[in-house]
């Protein structure tokens with residue numbers, strides 16, 4: 001631990017500081033990614049790095065690095081830090097420039113920062129989580145993995161204060177996603193999840209899970225579902241880089257799936273673990 005990538009270079013964390021005129025610091029003017037590392041290897045690394053560049057493009061930020069260049073640097077960081085199991089956090093901001101809402105001139109370079117964090121692996125079959133429902137008060141470009149996370153933070157804090165793990169957000173009764181995850185339900189064996197529109201972040205875990213469904217004959221539809229449908233669903237699950245595939249067994253105090261992990265969620269957890277092992281090696 002203790003290393004940080006600042007633009008093209010790996011430095012000691014203690015040698016790096018944030019400029020108070022970094023637009024990420026002042027405006028949240030930037031984008032980020034979180035990539036999981038198992039056995040010292042990136043899980044779905046290219047998908048995450050491509051999404052980082054897609055997010056940058058959507059906020060009209062020009063990035064002077066390719067996916068391949070970022071991947072090389074990030075792998076060096078993992079090796080220098082000796083990271084086995086954990087995450088890489090990375091962000092791109094629109095650079096350092098005197099504060100004004102208008103974008104700075106094109107000679108101001110974005111600032112790329114990445115560092116690792118160790119997270120012990122908690123096992124293949126995650127225990128059931130608890131959720132609350134909450135209004136989705138965020139902006140209408142949730143497909144961008146933007147540094148502006150206040151809506152998400154307020155939702156997650158409300159969940160934490162209710163003793164729960166995740167806030168399940170909805171717009172006028174239609175479930176969008178969790179505060180830092182995607183949410184799916186299972187009804188009569190079919191998985192249902194919000195389509196990848198501007199109202200959700202198209203999670204990499206979500207995409208990997210849907211591919212596993214397609215490859216293993218688990219029926220799924222990308223359609224919005226209501227809070228009522230969710231409360232009476234056979235199974236509810238949430239997915240993200242940190243929670244992988246995890247069942248939600250209690251929402252707003254009401255039990256889901258009799259408080260057990262349902263069969264489709266169990267199958268998806270198994271398939272997801274196999275996918276991790278295929279990409280990164282054994283996780284026993």
Ligand code: PDD
Pocket residue numbers: 034152177178179180181182200201202203204205206239240241242
């Ligand atoms: N969050 N939706 C939101 C709003 C998220 O913040 C995240 C991830 C996801 C799931 O995306 P993925 O499967 O690519 O991790 C969905 C990350 C982990 C975070 O902010 O820490």
